[in-house]
Amino acid sequence: xxxxxxxxxxxxxxxxxxxxxxxxxxxAVLYFKHPNGTFVRVPQMANHNTGPGVQVGGMTVYYxxxxxxxxxLDIVAFAPGFRMITGNPFxxxxxxxxxxxxxxxxxxxxxxxxxxxNNGVPGFEGDSFSLPTKICPEGxxxxxxxxxxxxxxxxxxxxxxxxxxxxxxxxxxxxxxxGTDCPASHLVRLPLLFMEIIWDTRPFNDPALWPTDGSQPxxxxxxxxxxxxxxxxxxxxxxxxxxxxxxxxxxxGDGVPWNCPVLTTQDMETMNNxxxxxxxxxxxxxxxxxxxxxxxxIQDGPVSATMVDQCADAPSTWYAAPSPTASxxxxxxxxxxxxxxxxxxxxxxxxxxxxxxxxxxxSGPVVTPPPA
Numbered sequence: 544x545x546x547x548x549x550x551x552x553x554x555x556x557x558x559x560x561x562x563x564x565x566x567x568x569x570x571a572v573l574y575f576k577h578p579n580g581t582f583v584r585v586p587q588m589a590n591h592n593t594g595p596g597v598q599v600g601g602m603t604v605y606y607x608x609x610x611x612x613x614x615x616l617d618i619v620a621f622a623p624g625f626r627m628i629t630g631n632p633f634x635x636x637x638x639x640x641x642x643x644x645x646x647x648x649x650x651x652x653x654x655x656x657x658x659x660x661n662n663g664v665p666g667f668e669g670d671s672f673s674l675p676t677k678i679c680p681e682g683x684x685x686x687x688x689x690x691x692x693x694x695x696x697x698x699x700x701x702x703x704x705x706x707x708x709x710x711x712x713x714x715x716x717x718x719x720x721x722g723t724d725c726p727a728s729h730l731v732r733l734p735l736l737f738m739e740i741i742w743d744t745r746p747f748n749d750p751a752l753w754p755t756d757g758s759q760p761x762x763x764x765x766x767x768x769x770x771x772x773x774x775x776x777x778x779x780x781x782x783x784x785x786x787x788x789x790x791x792x793x794x795x796g797d798g799v800p801w802n803c804p805v806l807t808t809q810d811m812e813t814m815n816n817x818x819x820x821x822x823x824x825x826x827x828x829x830x831x832x833x834x835x836x837x838x839x840x841i842q843d844g845p846v847s848a849t850m851v852d853q854c855a856d857a858p859s860t861w862y863a864a865p866s867p868t869a870s871x872x873x874x875x876x877x878x879x880x881x882x883x884x885x886x887x888x889x890x891x892x893x894x895x896x897x898x899x900x901x902x903x904x905x906s907g908p909v910v911t912p913p914p915a
Contacts, residue, residue, distance in 0.1 A: 546698060546699060549623045550566060550778065550779075551780045556817035558817045559814065560593075560808055560814065561789075561807065563782040563806055564782075564785075564786075565780035566777065566778060566779055566780035567776070567777070567778035567780060568602060568775070568776075569776040570687065570738065570774070571763045571764045571765050571773065571775075572584055572585070572587075573742045574761065574762050574764060574835060575744075575747050575752075575760055575761055576762055577752065577760075577831060578752065580833075581832060581833055582762070582831065582835055585742045585743065585747075586828075587600035587601060587741060588682065588743040588873075588874040589601075589873065589876050589880050590602075590603040590739055590876075591879065592798060592799075595811065597873040597880055598811060598814065598880075599815045599871040602739060602740040603739040604736070604738055605736070605737040605798070606735070606736060606737075606790065607735035607796075608790060608794055609722065609735070611722060614724060615725050616732070618734055618787075619732065619733060620734065620781070621733060621781070621786065623779065624698040624699070624779070625698045625779040626777060626778040626779065627689060627703055627707050627777055628703045628774060628777070629648055629649070629687060629704070629774060630649050630687070630772070630773050630775060632767070632774050633772060633847045633848040634767075634772045634847060634848075635845055636844050636846075637672050637673065642712065644710055644712040644713075647666035647672075648688040648689075648709065649666075649672065649685075649686070649687055649688070649774070650670040650671060650686045651671050651675055651683055651684065651686065651773075652670050653671070653677065653679035654681035654683070656680055656681065665737075666688070671770075672770070674759055674769065674770035675759065677759075678753070679744055682742055682745060682877075684740065684741045685740040685773060686737075686739060687738040687740070687773065688735070688736075689707075689737070689775070690733075691707075691709065691710055691725070691732065691733050691734070691735045691736075692708045692709065692710060692725035692731065692732060693707050693731040693732075694706050694731070695729075708726050708728065710723040710724060710726075711726050734790055747760065762841060764836065765839050766839040766841045766842050767848065769844055771844070772848065785805075788805045788806075789805055815871050838852075838853075838854030
């Protein structure tokens, strides 16, 4: 996308809770590989405490402020035209030193019936850096941190990552990377951008669907069955100075949007009805397909994956499809979607305004694979 094209000025709606946020957030999607070799996209479902209402797919995005002992406490919000990526889609091995803060930037959480919710710092005890190798009864969550330090000059770079960097560390479960300093090459402190995406793997919990060799059956859309290639893109699109104002005023850290009065919140129906039509005529979800979309054969590693240049079967023609008119259908998660803590006015947060746990708690329709 042309850096001069500001999403905040061209977008007509947003799927974000805050109406001022017209940013683009993207990550590779997860597929399930059936024993017969076909693939089906793993749906996404609503995260904990994202109500009222049930989000249709999507992700949860956080903007964190730094904290002591770092000296870099002054935040500079992203500027129009800014974009960056985190992670490497070609990576197939855990080859980053454990002492490097970037090592913990991308991880996975396996949810079981105990519903650990948001307990535990992402990327530390209990989480894995590869896709989980066991059945996760209530789904898998991707934990994705972006770099927090900027060179102060470039809105982008050729590799979309050299203009930013992670703090130097060392890090711990208590400090994460909130409390460590930026390197001398990238001294400008940005908001710490963090994403959570919950994959509804419940329809695939039957052990008979899993490989018999001890491996796991999930693969990312770029042909990565390891999870080490997990990555995400960010294109800034907040209106005016709204993000800067929010970072300066909304420091409570409770995750309740209504406790940030300098921004405009919108209801879940408005969020869910903001959708893009398909631009390429290709089946990518809701039914089993013979191969992953695009030119993305599975590359197991441990050597880095390579780009596939020739792919005659991949569609490349864009068309002007009409916007969807049917109401989107949300998958019902197995946990509460409402904040049930105590708000600043001791009202109990959002719990009085919505159901604490949506019903029925089902995993959605079962997709039947083609014959072997």
